[in-house]
Amino acid sequence: xxxxxxxxxxxxxxxxxxxxxxxxxxxxxxxxxxxxxxxxxxxxxxxxxxxxxxxxxxxxxxxxxxxxxxxxxxxxxxxxxxxxxxxxxxxxxxxxxxxxxxxxxxxxxxxxxx
Amino acid sequence: xxxxxxxxxxxxxxxxxxxxxxxxxxxxxxxxxxxxxxxxxxxxxxxxxxxxxxxxxxxxxxxxxxxxxxxxxxxxxxxxxxxxxxxxxxxxxxxxxxxxxxxxxxxxxxxxxx
DNA sequence: TAATTATTTCGATAATCGTCGAATTATCGT
DNA sequence: ACGATAATTCGACGATTATCGAAATAATTA
Numbered sequence: 202x203x204x205x206x207x208x209x210x211x212x213x214x215x216x217x218x219x220x221x222x223x224x225x226x227x228x229x230x231x232x233x234x235x236x237x238x239x240x241x242x243x244x245x246x247x248x249x250x251x252x253x254x255x256x257x258x259x260x261x262x263x264x265x266x267x268x269x270x271x272x273x274x275x276x277x278x279x280x281x282x283x284x285x286x287x288x289x290x291x292x293x294x295x296x297x298x299x300x301x302x303x304x305x306x307x308x309x310x311x312x313x314x315x
Numbered sequence: 316x317x318x319x320x321x322x323x324x325x326x327x328x329x330x331x332x333x334x335x336x337x338x339x340x341x342x343x344x345x346x347x348x349x350x351x352x353x354x355x356x357x358x359x360x361x362x363x364x365x366x367x368x369x370x371x372x373x374x375x376x377x378x379x380x381x382x383x384x385x386x387x388x389x390x391x392x393x394x395x396x397x398x399x400x401x402x403x404x405x406x407x408x409x410x411x412x413x414x415x416x417x418x419x420x421x422x423x424x425x426x427x428x429x
Numbered sequence: 430t431a432a433t434t435a436t437t438t439c440g441a442t443a444a445t446c447g448t449c450g451a452a453t454t455a456t457c458g459t
Numbered sequence: 460a461c462g463a464t465a466a467t468t469c470g471a472c473g474a475t476t477a478t479c480g481a482a483a484t485a486a487t488t489a
Contacts, residue, residue: 208338215333218410219326220477231412240436253478255437260476274435274486285410289403296332296399298345334447354466367448369467374446388456388465 206291210265214288217264222249223257230267230280237279239272320405324379328402331378336363337371344381344394351393353386 206214218224225247230238238246244254258278261267265284269276320328332338339361344352352360358368372392375381379398384391 208335212333212335212338215329215338219329219333221322221326222477224322224326224329224410228409231410234412241434244436250479251436252438252480256477259437271436271485276436280410280412282412285406289406289411292399292403295342296338296345296394297403298348298394298396336447355464358466364449365466366450366468370447373467385455385466390466 204287206287211288211291213264214266214284217260217266220257220260222247222253223261226254226257227261227266227280230278231282231285233279235279237268237270237277239275239277241275243278318401320401325402325405325409327378328380328398331374331380334371334374336361336367337375340368340371341375341380341394344392345396345399347393349393351382351384351391353389353391355389357392 218227226243229243229246240251240254240258243258244251247254249257258267258269262269262278266281266288267278268281269278271277332341340357343357343360354365354368354372357372358365361368363371372381372383376383376392380395380402381392382395
């Protein structure tokens with residue numbers, strides 16, 4: 202159990218989100234909530250070929266940002282909010298000036314959540 | 316003046332951070348604060364060849380995450396905390412479940428800052 | 430079992446990314 | 460002006476990424 206994210210995982214997550222289709226895809230799943238969406242529905246919404254979508258889905262799964270489960274014929278994908286939260290925490294703690302005060306307010310706000 | 320970040324800028328910023336050397340580099344500049352660091356010092360700290368570092372620096376500059384200014388012979392780079400803050404805001408607002416409540420606490424905390 | 434639906438995997442291809450060393454630009458000191 | 464220092468730009472190369480269509484896998488229905 203790793204409650205915190207290391208640099209490698211962070212890079213993996215950032216890379217997974219750093220693509221037009223995948224960012225849109227992740228946003229879609231976040232909007233949708235825990236119920237998730239079937240791959241086919243996602244492909245249609247994004248206007249991407251199924252085989253291409255599969256590629257992008259795997260990137261997000263591998264980065265831990267989304268989960269997959271089979272339900273009869275379909276495979277349902279859902280956003281993993283915990284992973285996203287850990288990513289945000291890493292960025293806040295490591296990339297938002299703890300010592301100097303530039304990003305301190307944001308940092309302080311995040312700390313309150315823990 | 317765009318106080319908010321659109322998807323394209325977000326992808327650019329995410330991609331810029333999604334690399335071992337660049338994430339480390341950005342963290343280094345954030346730690347360093349407004350004073351910034353010269354390219355040569357950064358190259359030495361990261362153990363990267365100057366020409367390779369230049370490549371990575373340009374990615375971060377292009378994404379707006381760092382700034383550069385020439386001071387005599389050296390070029391000083393510094394983290395742009397505003398840009399990082401906008402990236403965090405975009406992610407919080409678009410990738411952290413506004414409607415459904417999964418990531419709502421984090422979202423609420425961020426809203427208070429605005 | 431055979432046909433259908435939902436999705437992934439594979440193979441080929443084009444495009445982008447990252448690294449290196451050599452050449453180039455800019456600035457400073459003498 | 461000349462040599463030294465600091466950094467970037469360029470060109471080549473290998474590695475990774477993204478896309479597409481065809482084939483394969485899994486589950487349902489007739």
